[in-house]
Amino acid sequence: MSKSASDQVNQPWAGIRDHVEKVENGSFAVEEVVESVFEKIERLDGSINAFTSVLHERARIRARFLDKSRSNEDPLPLLGVPFGVKNLFDVQNQVTLAGSKINKTNVAAVEDALLIKRLEKRGAILVGALNMGEYAYDFTGENVHYGNCRNPWDPTRMAGGSSSGSAAAVAAGMVPVALGSDTNGSIRVPASLCGIFGLKPTYGRLPRSGTYPFCDSLDHVGPLAQSCNDLAVVYDCLQGYDKADHACVSRDVELVADAATATDKSLRIGILEGYFANPQFPEANKAVSDVAEALVNDGFSVERCNLQFAEAGRSAAFLITNVEGAALHHTRLHSRPEDFDPDTRDRFIAGSLLPASWYVKAQEVRKLFAEEAATLLQSFDVLIAPSTPIRAPKIGQKTMLIDHQEVNVRANLGYFTQPISCIGLPSLSIPILSRDALPLGVQVVAAPWSERHCFEIGFRLQSLGLAGAKQI
């Protein structure tokens, strides 16, 4: 790469639209972009451990193809945009690890996951697979098999999980966007701790085809990015029905990128209290109140509201995950218990033993909570809540305080995200800017299929200067 091209490519990321424009007008070639990404990964990932594999040959071949075949008549919205995927997405000729040692001996995937195909069809380039908590049963980003993923803001701290590598790679600027999965908060928790945007769409919106499952009735997939604009552009490219995923709902694509210019102040905003405003988490509460104040000052209607069954809903999600996840791994738990991460194994075995009546009751409560939320969302267009109770804990920290009791960190970083995914609502985690502290996110939650409302508020908070990913 020439010095001038290298300088251009290595400018601070200015967003997908700016990047695509520069590739289209010949400021730099896609091949140069890819080499620049590899250089960044080489330089930064030793201390972060976000990548479990870097796809040099594949990405170079793809870059050369794009450089030769690109056409100004038919511009691609993601031309030359590098991205990574959590290593539970199938990547052709790679083994789908799902963060585990056990899967390492599986045969390689014969084709890419559908969402990888969709992004590459629009011009993006897959550059690597990303670290994650074993079998996605994790909120910490710790992994005994492939090493802990570290928070780029402070490598002694957790990146959050289970899409740890996805969030850390984006926060560190190694890739501008990544894909992750979210069963109980696994996109929103690491997005919050690493200070980036992360979207868990409505359950059934994005097809999970070609991804390794965890808990079928709760599994979602979605994007993570440095800005609301990039997240929206990528999300728009990901949308579309696929019959191979039984949970995917056939709906028209509902684009959100143009919500960046929305000026409508008629959205009714609810600030969730009760369970979501636990006084033991003052920093999380402060982030939410800062958002509320900014939106009031901006002319939005903001009121306080409550979901009284949130705690029961969260508990239901916990039990459903424990039982369904354990059922998936039943055979492996019997035959290879020593090959699991000890923390994951102990949780899964416990889930294998739980009484069926607990699971059935949890499903009843899930329905009750979904009905309560549906009623509340007739009065509000979006609901605001913290993404995580605390900022990134130290790696290795085992406990935290909730209601004056020491509780397990691994299970409780999803305290605020778990009720929302339990009932499949779309939720956008937004990084709230603070001068000196580690990052912390706030969730913008909407009714099913109303991701656009989440983005409208995300864009607004970003333009008000309250939300955004700081450059490290």
Added chain:
Amino acid sequence: MDQKEQGKSNFESFDCDQFTDFAAKAMGFNIKAEYRQGVIDNVEIAKLMAIKVFSAPSDANCSDIAPTFSPEAGDH
């Protein structure tokens, strides 16, 4: 006794140690000594979650559960 209290009291006799040993044996799990306590700790956490779930109101004559969640389109 209201439903919430009833939900809690049903769990008073639930001993996580005994339950884990009994259920593991019945389910064919050979839980080794070095991780037995880890499994029991997780059963204990699940029990706390179950207490909260059973404290929520429900219709005792209804079996209408949501085995797989299907979101409905909102009126937006």
